[in-house]
Amino acid sequence: MPKDTSVLTIPNDAFYLPIVGAYVTTEAAQLGFQEADIGDVRLAVDEACTHIIETAFEPGEEQAFTISCQRDPSGLKITIADQGLPFDSHAIPDYDAHGGLDRELSGLPFYLIQRAMDKVRFVNKGRQGKELRLTKYLQVPNIEAYFPPEELRPYDTAVEPAPSAKYACRLMEPADALHIARCVYKTYGYTYPGEQVYYPERVVSMNQSGEMISAVAVTETGDVIGHCALSGQPGEPMMEVGQAVVDPAHRRRGVMKGLMDLLMEHACQQGLTGLFIVAVTVHPFSQRAALRYGFRESGLLLAYGPRAVHFKKIAGQQLPQRETVVYGYQPLHQEPRSRVYSPSQHRSIIARIYGNLGLEREFVSLEPPRHADSRPSAHEAPPFSLSTEIRSALGIAVIEITHCGPGIEGEVKRKLRDLCYEGIDVVYLNLPLGDSHTPLICPSFEELGFFFAGIRPRPTGLTGPQGISNRDLLCLQYLNGPRIDYDLLQTYSDFGKELVQYVREQDPLA
C-alpha cells in the first residue's frame, strides 16, 4: 500500500461511526486542514457511512466495508467502498435547504455530502459493489490574493509587440506558479474550466504529485510569458494538453511551439502512450495549433463549456451559446492493431476517424440477436460496471461504461434522469468499443436521446476484464436544454467540418 494511503475496515454497525469520525478527522488534521474543513470531512464521511449501514445490506446481514484516505499536496481523497446493493439515486428526493418546517428530509444526507466536499463521485460496479469517492481540497489563496488589481488586468488588446527576445522553455519551478496563475487570469479572467490553475499553491502541489506537468517560457530577464501543461492522473498512460497561454506581446515568435516540443519530449520520456486535447470552436486557432502539433480530430463535444469563456484579443467577449469543443488525440507510440465492435450505423464515420488518427483497427461485425432471449441471461453474463462523474463547474456529467451487462440500459436511463433533474446541461456517455455488447446496446441509448459525439482512443495493450485489449470509447452525448447553432461552430480542417456535419445529422434537435 502506498505511504500516502490508509484503509479502515469496519462492520456495518453504527457503533463504529465515532471510530470512522476519529480516523478521517485525524487524517484531515494531519494534512493541515482548518477546523471547519475537518468538520466538513467528518460530516460527509459520517453521512455516507450511515447510509451504507442502513441501506446497502439486507436486514440482519453482517458485512464489512472500507473507508480509505489518500492524501496528496492538494488535499484529501476519501473512498468509501462496499459490496452491498447498488446506490439507487432516483429514490432520493431533492432537499430544499430553504424550505419550511414541512421540508422533506430524506435527501438531507446526500445534500450535506455534496455541500461539505469539493468533489463527489459515485461508481457503481454492479455485483462488485460500489464506491463513493470524496475529495476535499486544502484552502489556499487564489491569484487575487497575490497581486493588486492593476497587475491582474486583462492583457492589453492593442499591445505593441515586445522587443525581440530569446526565450527559454523549461519545466516549472515552484516560484513560477504565481506567474502561471496570473498569465491564465489575464487571458481568461476566472472563466477557464479547471479552477485549480488559479491557486498557485495548488499548481505547485499538482506538479509535485504528477497530476500536472507545467512548462513555462521565460525571457532572458526571467519573466514568465507563456505556459502549457499536461494534466491527468499520475500513472495513467494518457494526459491532456491544455492551459496554454502566451502573453500577447510575445506571440507569433514560436513560444508555444517551444513549450509543446518540451512537453511532448517529456511525455515520451515518462512513458506516456498518448495525449489528447480539447480545442474550442468559437475560433479556429486552437484547432490549427493542435493540428500543427500532431493532434487529429476524433470527436465533437457539444456544449462542453459554459458560455462565459472569454478570449482576450481573439473573439467576442460573450459567447452566444455554450462552448463546443473538438476532441483531438495523438498517439506517442506506434499502436498495434486491435479489434473494435462498432455499431453498424456509425461504422463508416468511425472508420474515417480512425483513418484520420492513423490508428489501425479491425472492425468486427456481430449479427444482431434474432430473439430477445438469445442474449446471455442475467445468470450467464458478467455484471455491468460504470462510473459517473459530475463536473459541476462545467455543468456536465460523464457516464463511462467499463463493462456492459444485464441491466445497463436501465441504469443509464435512471442516471440520465437524475442528472437532468439536477440541472446538468450535457451528459456524455462513453461505451467501450472493445466490448462486443456495445453495438447491441447503443440503439437503446440513442432511443433515450443520446447521439454520436466521436471516439476517444485509448492506448491499446491494456487488458481489462476478460482480456479485452482495445479500450477505445465510443462517445455519445445528450443535451439537456442547450440547442446548438451549428452555423456558429468554426472548424479549421476539412475533416473537422465533416465531423461537425455528421454530428449535426445525428442531433435529434438540429
Added chain:
Amino acid sequence: MKISTSITNHGPVLLKLVGEVDAHTVGRLDQTLKDLVSQGHYRLVLDASQLEYIASKGLRSLLLTQREVSQLGGEVRLFGLTAPVRRIFELAGFDELLLICHTRQEAMEGW
C-alpha cells in the same frame, strides 16, 4: 452521548446535550424528546455548549419535535452552539428553522 434534563414548574425544559449525536446515539435523543412532549412539555431549550457533533439524524429529530410542539404553542430553541455544530446547522439550512440564541438567558426568557 449524555442528556441531562431540568424541568421547572413554569419555565421551559432545559436539556443539556453532551457528546455527539449520530446514527448510533440519536435514539436516546429521540426518546427523550418524545417523552417530554408526551408529558406536555412543549417549550424546550437545548444547551448545545458541549455538543461536539450532530449528524442529519439528529437534525431530523429536532425538526420533527419542532413540527409537533409548534402546533401546540411551543418551540425548540438552542444556545451555546460551537462553531463546528453551527456550521452543520447552516449547511442544512436549519439556522432558518430553529431559533438559535446567543445566551442561555435569551433562550430561557421571552416565552
